[in-house]
Amino acid sequence: MKNLITARGLTKRFSVQRGLKTHWVHAVDDLNFSIGEGECVGLVGESGCGKTILSRLLSRMIDPTSGSIMFDQVDLTKMPTKKFADSLHRAQIQIVFQDPTESLNPHFTAFQAVADPLRRLMSNLSAAEVEEKVNQAFDDVGLPRALGSRYPHQLSGGQKARIGIARAIAVEPRLLILDEPTSALDVSVQSTILRLLGELRAKRGMSYLFVTHDLEVVRIISDRILVMYLGKIIESGPANQVFENPVHPYTKALLAASPDPARRGIKTQRLEGSASSPIDPDPNVCRFAGRCPVEMSNCRSVMPPLIEVEEGHHAACHRAEPRGAQVTHLPSRKPAFPNSGVRQ
Ligand SMILES: Nc1ncnc2c1ncn2[C@@H]1O[C@H](COP(=O)(O)OP(=O)(O)O)[C@@H](O)[C@H]1O
Ligand code: SF4
Ligand SMILES: [Mg+2]
Structure with a gap:
């Protein structure tokens, strides 16, 4: 599988002042990994381990302290965030945020919310082409087009989540970063959205970085898993x-x-x-x-x-x-019942 995005030595530190001394929060520390074309990588770890900071680094919303992010032979970290926002790569890496209510502009209708990134990132599109792409995105996420005139407060949590996804996929990204996309939803809606995301990936061939603190969710959807602990990938x-x-x-x-x-x-x-x-x-x-x-x-x-x-x-x-090391078990660590499947 060809790599779509590769992080090398990716590090993000924040300075915090305590009295006269400057300290450093090691939010993301020397990460090395790739995501393949069409691959779904699940990123798990408990709250505060650095999942959102990593998502924001990969989508160039924030600058790393050090390290590189290669995408199509281009090191995205060499591009200032402002320049990145206007570049073609911006459309190719999209992020869906955790809370659909917070991430939608309350003054935009559902249609406007999905049309907005198309107008900003694909400025050569005519109004008719924008409308066609918005309608296609509504269809792909299973939203009736009639809901296009509604404002966020007139929509359910599941419908807002679908708009957040429609907004991200409308610009045809190659990498979709999903930062805990179902954690703010009811359990019944969560499984519908997960199924939808699985179908979308099969249909559009996108790569996913699926961020969650829930291992069961990640198991359903991911090909590969990264486990983070305090800023590090530990497995x-x-x-x-x-x-x-x-x-x-x-x-x-x-x-x-x-x-x-x-x-x-x-x-x-x-x-x-x-x-x-x-x-x-x-x-x-x-x-x-x-x-x-x-x-x-x-x-x-x-x-x-x-x-x-x-x-x-x-x-x-x-x-x-x-891997490949000769395994020597001490007698006391042997399982009582060989082949019982119990692992230490
Ligand atoms: N702007 C910031 N200034 C200082 N520390 C921050 C800032 N943003 C995030 N952090 C810290 O970085 C770490 C990782 O945060 P985050 O990526 O949001 O965690 P997660 O998404 O895994 O819950 C946390 O310790 C958090 O407090
Ligand atoms: S046993 Fe492994 S995980 Fe536990 S403290 Fe030592 S190195 Fe870390
Ligand atoms: Mg987070």
């Missing part, structure tokens, strides 16, 4: 491998917290407490130390790098065994 790989054979203790804990861990045979401790501070983290300490149930002494002196544990499956943990 990545094909969705089935990450779900069936999670390696990082944090991923295991996330899976254990989802509704039916026993079904997947994952035996682990539940995650206690909250993540440590993203302000000035020690570069030599694993970000999960202090919360990790299987911490070792070197976890606080060496930051674990991402290593390949299976083909295309990476994890950043000192306990992870590199």
